[in-house]
Amino acid sequence: MSEPIGTIRSAHPPLAVLGGAPALAKPLPVGQLHFPAWSAYETAMRELFERQYYTNHGPLVQRFEAALRERLSVRHVVCVTNATIGLMMAVDALDLSGKVIVPAFTFIATVQAMSWAGLEPVFCDVDLRTHLMTPEFVEPLIDADVSAILPVNLWGDACPPAPLQTLADRHGLQLFFDSAHAFGCEIDARPVGNFGALEVFSFHATKVLSATEGGCICTNDDALAARLRNIRSSYGAGPLTAVPKTSNGRMSEAQAAIGLLNLERLGAVVERNREVKDRYHERLGQVTGLRLHLPRHATRTNFQYVIFEVDEDAFGLSRDELLEVLGSENIVARRYFYPGVHRSAPYRDELPRYIDRLPNTDHLGRRLIQLPSGAPVSAADVDRVCDCIELAHAHAGEVRDRLSGR
Ligand SMILES: Cc1ncc(COP(=O)(O)O)c(C=O)c1O
Structure with a gap:
């Protein structure tokens, strides 16, 4: 060291x-900050300046997406401004409505993204040992208004996807993962990024792979990827697909430059x-x-x-x-995550029924230290x-x- x-x-x-x-x-x-060497950053920035191209799906973003596809062995990678907007875009791309089952033991952005996208969270408890959502906690929460399950892969671990996928399929629900903490992880030799309908990674400054800010959405579904690309940018990129709304979730060239350097390391x-x-x-x-x-x-x-x-x-x-x-x-x-999202504003006031209903989330919130x-x-x-x-x-x-x- x-x-x-x-x-x-x-x-x-x-x-x-x-x-x-x-x-x-x-x-x-x-x-957990990790910076590339200054000389490598300088070279990347010089190229960017010479090219005079800041954003709009430029060559560095395309190179970053290709490198991520190869690294994760996944068909599609859609780079975005950050994971929060990636999660919001996912809701529209998957055509979700009503409620989404999500753990309260997560960073509040997971749930805020669902609120921005117009979904109501149904808070789920997590396993005491793994801190992850399991089908046993999810199943009793499913009702006719629920359209999706959103597990969160924490601390470099990941939920076993098969039992959650079986549960989702049985109830006709979408399954997508917040994998903000799980870049570079694998389950049985398959990279995280390949599970559910899609997975969202964060490239925030403190993540294992940083692009200063940033994130990406991974999917093996061609039609879903086309929708995501069209939702990502009101300027469009690639063949146009009808989507209900567009946004600005674009990653800039400067973000991609850092992301590429950090991916190498x-x-x-x-x-x-x-x-x-x-x-x-x-x-x-x-x-x-x-x-x-x-x-x-x-x-x-x-x-x-x-x-x-x-x-x-x-x-x-x-x-x-x-x-x-x-x-x-x-x-x-640091206390991490404290309090649980169900005890944080605005949810503790808007959805008070979850207070005292998530004993494992409360237990972990009192005891974990980072x-x-x-x-x-x-x-x-x-x-x-x-x-x-x-x-x-x-x-x-x-x-x-x-x-x-x-
Ligand atoms: C579990 C989890 N989900 C989502 C996010 C949001 O990521 P971003 O900051 O890229 O929007 C974070 C950020 O720390 C996170 O820890």
Whole structure:
């Protein structure tokens, strides 16, 4: 692993909450940023300037789409401005109406995209171990107004698609995936991107493959791809297909330039992610009351997220207390996803019936913590984070007293 960006000031007790100096001199972010080399970026931008072509399905976007098609072994890739608009476009392309079953344990954009597209969310609980939607949670929620199921593939894992597809087919529903977290993952040697009617990836700055902002929609259905391309741009691209509405979901050439550079480095990024995650596992795997989330279904993962579950009784501190401890050390950890979307505005007010109906979502929302990972995080940084967590566990009683007296 490369050398630290976060500068280490002190490796030893006491913890900052107990009167010591913060372990890191400046904040260590949780965001998993990966940047290409400046020289490669400069070359790409020079070409773009020489070509004098900013957007409208330019040569770089076309090259990016071709590279993604090859990488994912999928027939069609439609690059878009971001995953949120990709999910909104998917609703029109699939001709959905009424309600969509979606987990409340997701980033709110999944559900907001459905609201923008005029669908009502039906919130579904998730499995406690995998944090993913399963057919057992979905089936009781199906009624005549439901037109689709939208599972979310989280933390470099993916829902087994076959049982969900069987359920969707049995009820005449569309199945499409929010795979914002799952680029580069596979299930039984088949890349994520090939399942359901379509899948949407995000290329946001913090994703394993970044195009600064961006995303893409993948499908093996030719007619659906034609609709998506026509919905994506009011200027049109390729043969015209009748669609109810058009939009501006175009990806710019500058986005595609970064996306292409980062796609070339994806293997190295995933390898580095693996090293970071392995180190956390090695250091904290045996700490009582902590459990690292590991993919259960993906046979290949991107190792992008480091998510631990904190069992307050066994660890000695709650997740929120641990967050405070780490914050005092300049370690920026995060609650992820908290609160569940069903408890977030506007849904908690507009759809109050879901409050207290999703026990696993609430349970995970109280207990999960995301720790720093990505290119700015060195092996030494990981060790510093782990030192602080071990100390917090060892001195839990004292830490709790100090925090409650604050
Ligand atoms: C699960 C999930 N879905 C959707 C999105 C939205 O992606 P974008 O920021 O590209 O619109 C995100 C973004 O972080 C996400 O985490």
